[in-house]
Amino acid sequence: MIDKVSLEIKIIETLKTVNDPELSADVYELGLIYAIDISDNGFVHIKMTLTAPGCPVAGDIIMEVDNKIRAIEGITDVNVMLTFDPPWNREMMSEEAKLELGFL
Secondary structure: OOOHHHHHHHHHHHHOOOEEOOOOEEOOOOOOEEEEEEOOOOEEEEEEOOOOOOOOOHHHHHHHHHHHHHOOOOOOEEEEEEOOOOOOOHHHOOHHHHHHOOOO
16 A cells, blocks of 8 residues: 555655746646546546646646656556646745745
């Protein structure tokens, strides 16, 4: 049995290393990660969005999330699902990201 709590902490730490190049902030603090689901066998499902549907680096960001999460010890497989429902807005950002980007 895996420790889902410590695995989720590692996943979040890893997501904080994936930056959205348009805003120069990480996908987690931007509020682009809607859900992290971890099964008992180490399969991770991530539901995420992007700041805009026409994001020119969408594929790169999704691939980076997938590759980095897949490299975490204890994870057996990864599925990254992209959604635009609900659409992302600045209110989804953490206080830290808002401060860093000058939105506060």
